[in-house]
Amino acid sequence: MLGLLAVSMAVAQESAPRSEPVHFRAVEVFVDSKDKALAAYQLEFSASGGDAKIVGIEGGGHAEFREAPFYDPKAIQQERVIFGAFSTASADRLPKGITRVATIHLRTVGIESPRLTVKVSAAATAGGDKIPITASAKEKPHDEN
Amino acid sequence: MAPARRVVMGCVAALTVMASVLLWTGCTRTPVGGWQAGGPSTSSGVEAIPGSFPSPAEELWIIARDSNAEGEPTEDAAGSGALIAETNEGTEVPLPLKHTDVRAEVLGYIATVRVTQQFHNPFDAKIEARYVFPLPHNAAVNEFVMTIGERRIRGIIRERQEAEQIYEQAKHQGYVASLLTQERPNVFSQSVANIEPGKEIDIELNYFHTLAWVDGWYEFVFPTVVGPRFNPPGSTAGIGAVPRGAQGGSEQATQVEYLKPGERSGHDIAIQLGVHAGVVIEETECASHVVTSEAPSPDRLRVALAPNDRIPNKDFVFRFRVAGSQLKTGLLTCHDERGGFFTLMLYPPKDRAPLARKPLELVFVLDSSGSMSGRPIAEAKQAIDRALRRLAPNDTFQLINFAMRASRLGAEPLPATPQNVRRGLDYLDQLEGAGGTMMIEGVNAALDFPHDPERLRFVCFLTDGYIGNEAQILSAIQEKLGASRIFSFGIGSSVNRYLLEHMAKVGRGAVAYLGPNDSAARIMDDFIERIRHPALTDVRLDWEGAAVTEVYPRRVPDLFVGRPVVLTGRFEGRALTRVRVLGDAAGQRMEWTVAAAEGAEEHRGLPSVWARLKIADLSDQALLDRNGEWASEIKQVALDYGLISEYTAFVAVDSSRTTAGSEGTTVPVAVPVPEGVKYRTSVPEK
Numbered sequence: 100m101l102g103l104l105a106v107s108m109a110v111a112q113e114s115a116p117r118s119e120p121v122h123f124r125a126v127e128v129f130v131d132s133k134d135k136a137l138a139a140y141q142l143e144f145s146a147s148g149g150d151a152k153i154v155g156i157e158g159g160g161h162a163e164f165r166e167a168p169f170y171d172p173k174a175i176q177q178e179r180v181i182f183g184a185f186s187t188a189s190a191d192r193l194p195k196g197i198t199r200v201a202t203i204h205l206r207t208v209g210i211e212s213p214r215l216t217v218k219v220s221a222a223a224t225a226g227g228d229k230i231p232i233t234a235s236a237k238e239k240p241h242d243e244n
Numbered sequence: 245m246a247p248a249r250r251v252v253m254g255c256v257a258a259l260t261v262m263a264s265v266l267l268w269t270g271c272t273r274t275p276v277g278g279w280q281a282g283g284p285s286t287s288s289g290v291e292a293i294p295g296s297f298p299s300p301a302e303e304l305w306i307i308a309r310d311s312n313a314e315g316e317p318t319e320d321a322a323g324s325g326a327l328i329a330e331t332n333e334g335t336e337v338p339l340p341l342k343h344t345d346v347r348a349e350v351l352g353y354i355a356t357v358r359v360t361q362q363f364h365n366p367f368d369a370k371i372e373a374r375y376v377f378p379l380p381h382n383a384a385v386n387e388f389v390m391t392i393g394e395r396r397i398r399g400i401i402r403e404r405q406e407a408e409q410i411y412e413q414a415k416h417q418g419y420v421a422s423l424l425t426q427e428r429p430n431v432f433s434q435s436v437a438n439i440e441p442g443k444e445i446d447i448e449l450n451y452f453h454t455l456a457w458v459d460g461w462y463e464f465v466f467p468t469v470v471g472p473r474f475n476p477p478g479s480t481a482g483i484g485a486v487p488r489g490a491q492g493g494s495e496q497a498t499q500v501e502y503l504k505p506g507e508r509s510g511h512d513i514a515i516q517l518g519v520h521a522g523v524v525i526e527e528t529e530c531a532s533h534v535v536t537s538e539a540p541s542p543d544r545l546r547v548a549l550a551p552n553d554r555i556p557n558k559d560f561v562f563r564f565r566v567a568g569s570q571l572k573t574g575l576l577t578c579h580d581e582r583g584g585f586f587t588l589m590l591y592p593p594k595d596r597a598p599l600a601r602k603p604l605e606l607v608f609v610l611d612s613s614g615s616m617s618g619r620p621i622a623e624a625k626q627a628i629d630r631a632l633r634r635l636a637p638n639d640t641f642q643l644i645n646f647a648m649r650a651s652r653l654g655a656e657p658l659p660a661t662p663q664n665v666r667r668g669l670d671y672l673d674q675l676e677g678a679g680g681t682m683m684i685e686g687v688n689a690a691l692d693f694p695h696d697p698e699r700l701r702f703v704c705f706l707t708d709g710y711i712g713n714e715a716q717i718l719s720a721i722q723e724k725l726g727a728s729r730i731f732s733f734g735i736g737s738s739v740n741r742y743l744l745e746h747m748a749k750v751g752r753g754a755v756a757y758l759g760p761n762d763s764a765a766r767i768m769d770d771f772i773e774r775i776r777h778p779a780l781t782d783v784r785l786d787w788e789g790a791a792v793t794e795v796y797p798r799r800v801p802d803l804f805v806g807r808p809v810v811l812t813g814r815f816e817g818r819a820l821t822r823v824r825v826l827g828d829a830a831g832q833r834m835e836w837t838v839a840a841a842e843g844a845e846e847h848r849g850l851p852s853v854w855a856r857l858k859i860a861d862l863s864d865q866a867l868l869d870r871n872g873e874w875a876s877e878i879k880q881v882a883l884d885y886g887l888i889s890e891y892t893a894f895v896a897v898d899s900s901r902t903t904a905g906s907e908g909t910t911v912p913v914a915v916p917v918p919e920g921v922k923y924r925t926s927v928p929e930k
Binding site: 175 | 395401406410414417419885886896897899900902
């Protein structure tokens with residue numbers, strides 16, 4: 100039940116005060132639990148190329164997953180972040196369908212696009228039953244000021 | 245079982261892989277104290293300075309504007325358009341740190357502490373806030389979250405240099421970003437970039453540490469201010485002390501700005517402490533602050549700082565004593581995917597009074613520098629006075645004092661006859677606090693003269709520890725210690741506990757603290773009582789078959805009366821349930837057993853506590869061996885366990901939005917000098 104989605108990102112054209120341009124990007128991570136209420140998940144996100152560095156992990160859009168997820172400090176040394184969260188709320192308060200569960204903040208250097216990968220490790224309902232979900236990632240458009 | 249609990253158990257059962265993810269941060273995860281996160285939610289504009297002011301009738305409001313030569317406000321100058329309030333309590337200076345909220349929970353003898361620093365921008369231009377602040381020296385800081393409105397961004401642990409580079413890049417490009425670095429094991433720097441006018445940003449830290457247990461009392465300490473440090477001439481790696489507004493004036497790597505006399509900031513602090521001792525709590529004490537407390541059950545406490553005692557200018561020290569003379573259990577364990585971790589509190593056995601001991605050679609080393617001027621040096625003198633009067637005539641003593649130079653009572657220690665004690669007291673009387681703190685002079689004077697082999701030699705340092713060259717002092721003690729034992733006494737309301745505890749650790753002695761409201765007589769009586777009985781030496785541990793590794797401290801220190809030693813280590817395989825302890829006291833062999841309590845709870849903070857101790861051990865070794873690969877090893881442990889260290893830092897960037905305009909002016913958070921410390925003698929004016 101592994102979902103795998105690679106997302107290539109357009110290279111921003113803005114210049115930076117270095118020989119190689121430095122960019123900061125926000126990548127939103129979504130899961131789709133279809134008609135099942137999502138109580139818990141674990142994902143693995145990685146960014147390779149473009150000297151990508153993870154510089155922050157933000158919580159999701161739904162109230163039950165707003166807290167910034169925890170991550171494995173060992174994995175992040177390879178610019179992989181294994182993160183997960185769970186909610187103890189009742190099923191009627193949990194999200195169904197497509198839900199933004201996190202935003203990964205990245206710094207990239209140079210013109211190479213980082214290759215982003217999201218893998219699903221596990222997901223479950225409030226009753227503890229495993230459910231199939233898919234995951235995807237999308238760069239968030241920049242808010243200027 | 246409650247419904248919510250059932251859901252959690254169900255999830256964990258179904259998601260074993262995910263459960264292991266959650267274990268990085270501990271065996272279980274519950275909110276600290278179970279209390280709601282507090283803190284103001286108001287968003288302040290430039291026309292109002294948040295903070296707690298007296299009623300308007302008591303105030304005179306003055307609009308203060310930084311001006312350029314033409315008298316016009318400069319766009320980026322911090323202070324532009326901000327309000328300065330003149331109140332009965334002095335001039336209130338607008339600063340970017342509004343409030344610090346502390347929620348601590350003690351389980352057994354391990355504390356989990358969550359600190360939230362609420363930054364804001366009271367100016368009309370964008371700023372970067374910088375705040376140098378203390379935490380306990382053994383705090384294992386493993387979480388860092390930046391909150392912007394309702395958005396919470398978890399910071400990432402990285403090599404320090406890399407984190408600093410990322411932060412600077414984000415700052416220059418206008419992103420809101422934050423950086424946490426460690427300047428000393430007990431001094432940290434917090435930077436928050438691109439705080440827009442009127443906006444608020446919260447920074448949340450989480451750490452674990454073990455509590456001290458002294459003479460039957462547990463002690464929880466939260467330091468609130470870094471005291472003004474002295475740095476030897478020529479040094480640049482220290483922690484400088486300068487008046488507010490003197491940016492870069494100290495020429496030290498880290499600098500703390502101090503509010504001048506008559507100034508105050510709106511920064512206040514709230515502390516809530518929950519205690520679950522596991523046994524009946526018989527007595528509590530908070531000499532440092534006014535607190536309110538309640539006991540939901542005989543083994544639990546809830547304590548809160550009183551609303552009228554929230555100025556962050558002294559250590560918060562709360563003590564509690566539990567039933568019986570010892571803990572419910574001295575052995576705590578935790579298992580996760582990395583293996584087993586334990587912490588063990590070793591108590592010296594009782595009833596050693598009949599054992600003979602050698603006479604004493606007591607050397608008192610008194611810090612008579614400027615920061616000790618006034619009440620601190622008076623308290624230190626009282627303490628020495630008390631100790632001298634309790635010596636036996638066949639003991640000897642020496643008095644040494646140091647500021648920029650060291651001087652001493654006599655060429656060699658004197659027998660503690662009534663005449664010599666009188667002479668010593670007269671010597672003490674004429675000492676006053678003035679000048680710099682060349683502690684190395686005191687260390688050399690105390691440890692360089694020959695040791696009388698017929699006596700047990702104890703060197704007692706009485707100091708606030710306000711120096712920036714700790715490594716030099718610890719290295720000198722390690723080199724010169726010989727057969728001496730060092731007892732350090734922290735004098736004052738907000739002392740350098742890292743230095744004092746490490747002096748005692750390196751000196752194989754113990755530490756004690758004499759705060760403004762503590763009894764000097766009681767502290768010294770306890771000390772004399774402690775050293776009158778022979779210590780348990782050559783302590784060995786039999787793990788009874790358990791595969792135990794990497795125990796810190798590596799060498800078990802001598803066990804003095806009333807002073808347990810905490811050992812922390814790892815184990816593989818079967819659970820660690822019992823430990824046999826062997827040692828010698830005055831030539832007699834002693835032996836006893838420590839066991840884990842039946843059904844004892846695991847503590848999720850143990851892996852972090854262990855990793856922090858390993859880092860401290862590696863740092864201590866680096867003091868002696870400058871050529872070792874210590875930095876690399878420290879960095880790897882810190883990265884693997886997600887901990888801040890000298891070589892790692894937390895960084896968080898909000899990359900979803902850039903702020904308008906240039907990166908803004910840096911505004912240091914000026915702090916008050918600690919209570920009892922004189923600004924005039926401790927903060928050099930340029």
